Amino acid sequence: SSELTQDPAVSVALGQTVRITCQGDSLRNYYASWYQQKPGQAPLLVLYGRYERPSGIPHRFSGSSSGNTASLTITGAQAEDEADYYCNSRHGSGDQLVFGGGTKLTVL
Amino acid sequence: VQLVQSGAEVRKPGASVTLSCESSGYTFITYYIHWIRQAPGQGLEWMGIINPSGGTTTYAQKFQGRVTMTRETSRSTVYMELRRLRSDDTAVYYCARGDSVNYGGLSSYYMDVWGKGTTVNVFS
Numbered sequence: 283s284s285e286l287t288q289d290p291a292v293s294v295a296l297g298q299t300v301r302i303t304c305q306g307d308s309l310r311n312y313y314a315s316w317y318q319q320k321p322g323q324a325p326l327l328v329l330y331g332r333y334e335r336p337s338g339i340p341h342r343f344s345g346s347s348s349g350n351t352a353s354l355t356i357t358g359a360q361a362e363d364e365a366d367y368y369c370n371s372r373h374g375s376g377d378q379l380v381f382g383g384g385t386k387l388t389v390l
Numbered sequence: 391v392q393l394v395q396s397g398a399e400v401r402k403p404g405a406s407v408t409l410s411c412e413s414s415g416y417t418f419i420t421y422y423i424h425w426i427r428q429a430p431g432q433g434l435e436w437m438g439i440i441n442p443s444g445g446t447t448t449y450a451q452k453f454q455g456r457v458t459m460t461r462e463t464s465r466s467t468v469y470m471e472l473r474r475l476r477s478d479d480t481a482v483y484y485c486a487r488g489d490s491v492n493y494g495g496l497s498s499y500y501m502d503v504w505g506k507g508t509t510v511n512v513f514s
Contacts (some may be wrong), residue, residue: 296428311496312496312498312499313493313496313497313498314498315498315500315501317434317501317511324484324504324505324506325426325434325484325486325501325504325509326504327500327504328499329501330491330498330500330502331491331493331498332491332493332496332498334430334491336502359485360507366433368433368434368437370434370499370500370501371498371499372497372499374470377439378436378448378449378451379424379436379439379499380436381426381433381435382433382434383433384433384434387476
């Protein structure tokens, strides 16, 4: 079982705002990173650190955290945002990393 | 910046496989390399990490004793060997460049460049 817990599926109406969450004890000590994966493609980093976006990632992607929960928010979801989203962080106090189980985002 | 992975592999149960990941466009020894796999229809699974500078490794507990990650700095290439293959090792294996940022207390570890993946099929 994953040390990071994500909702398996979330849906959002086109143009609306959606938040995808990731829960885990390690998130009290480490920021999560977030990855978008579309069918047949490698994952793409969309958010890392203190809610930083890599070059080319739209501003509608943002992040936040509280306690043991990290969140990825898409403000004004677009059809092209439909994908699987994974969080990642350190695993407990060791040097290992772990992924959340992933959230399938459907844009209606 | 890119990571180019080796081609698809087919193996029988009990065999071993070695995958490669060649880096270009940046200084090879300045970034870690992670290996991540994804079984058909499943999520991402972190396997381990290698520091190309010194060759030190950390493996996920699940794979310890069965995986070895090495590097060849002259070729800017990292290798991942998985032994004693089982049918549930059938997956796409990705390498990804790793980086980190520290905010004076809290850190973030992330993978900013990914290879396209290598499919490994294990069946008898």
